[in-house]
Amino acid sequence: xxxxxRDRKRSAREAxxxxxxxEASRARVKRTVVVAGGLVVVLGIAAVIGVVASDRHSDNxxxxxxxxxxxxGATGQDNLVIPVGAADAPSTLTIYEDFRCPACDAFExxxxxxxxxxxxxxxxxxxxxxxxxxxxxLGGTGSLNAxxxxxxAQDAGKFRAYHDVLYANQPDEQDDKxxxxxxxxxxxxxxPGLKTTSFTDCVHNGTHDTWVKKxxxxxxxxxxxxxxxxxxxxxxxxxQNPALTPDSLKxxxxxxxxxxQPGKVTPTPSS
Numbered sequence: 001x002x003x004x005x006r007d008r009k010r011s012a013r014e015a016x017x018x019x020x021x022x023e024a025s026r027a028r029v030k031r032t033v034v035v036a037g038g039l040v041v042v043l044g045i046a047a048v049i050g051v052v053a054s055d056r057h058s059d060n061x062x063x064x065x066x067x068x069x070x071x072x073g074a075t076g077q078d079n080l081v082i083p084v085g086a087a088d089a090p091s092t093l094t095i096y097e098d099f100r101c102p103a104c105d106a107f108e109x110x111x112x113x114x115x116x117x118x119x120x121x122x123x124x125x126x127x128x129x130x131x132x133x134x135x136x137x138l139g140g141t142g143s144l145n146a147x148x149x150x151x152x153a154q155d156a157g158k159f160r161a162y163h164d165v166l167y168a169n170q171p172d173e174q175d176d177k178x179x180x181x182x183x184x185x186x187x188x189x190x191x192p193g194l195k196t197t198s199f200t201d202c203v204h205n206g207t208h209d210t211w212v213k214k215x216x217x218x219x220x221x222x223x224x225x226x227x228x229x230x231x232x233x234x235x236x237x238x239x240q241n242p243a244l245t246p247d248s249l250k251x252x253x254x255x256x257x258x259x260x261q262p263g264k265v266t267p268t269p270s271s
Contacts (some may be wrong), residue, residue, distance in 0.1 A: 086263025099146035100134035122262030142178030152202035
């Protein structure tokens with residue numbers, strides 16, 4: 001992994017804290033304007049709204065979402081996990097990742113075939129936690145918008161296929177291409193049957209935005225500070241020495257599952 005990526009990992013938590021501080025500052029400004037009274041209140045609120053709106057990508061204008069609206073089938077604490085694979089699989093692979101994160105993309109390109117094979121044979125259940133670190137580090141809304149779109153795909157029962165399409169088409173880290181919902185919808189064409197009216201509305205409206213933000217906040221409080229973070233049965237296995245490889249992952253899973261029956265697998269749609 002390159003030095004710039006390591007630097008970004010080290011600064012991830014600080015970036016999130018700075019982002020929260022900016023949001024708290026904006027909230028204090030709004031409260032000050034409200035108590036000013038009369039016409040000043042109206043004009044002041046309009047000015048504050050204008051400042052806040054100027055920080056947002058135009059594709060996010062009017063995205064209301066719903067309070068912590070979890071995607072269909074989400075599990076775990078506060079329903080922040082998107083599960084893939086047999087519910088009764090003997091081992092669990094936990095993945096924290098950001099759709100704008102180049103290190104996550106490198107992980108996916110190396111490990112996706114192995115993970116799918118382990119899922120499809122009932123050896124593991126993968127639990128995805130969606131994170132928006134790059135939005136916090138570099139600005140923009142691509143991490144948020146892509147995660148919302150992936151949650152919309154989960155509603156349609158096509159999370160895994162769309163997840164893989166997003167990584168196969170990940171833009172450069174500096175290019176906030178995923179902030180454009182039209183791009184996310186165009187990529188959905190690669191997943192048969194995904195681009196329905198309900199999916200399109202979900203992507204445009206930011207139906208799961210609040211849920212994604214809650215997932216990111218949980219990651220910030222988890223003690224982990226980099227993406228991807230990969231756990232096997234609760235133990236961190238990625239970014240250590242010796243480096244994890246697809247073969248060593250299969251060996252770890254085989255050792256953990258020794259003497260255990262594989263889970264009952266339901267076919268998972270692929271792109």
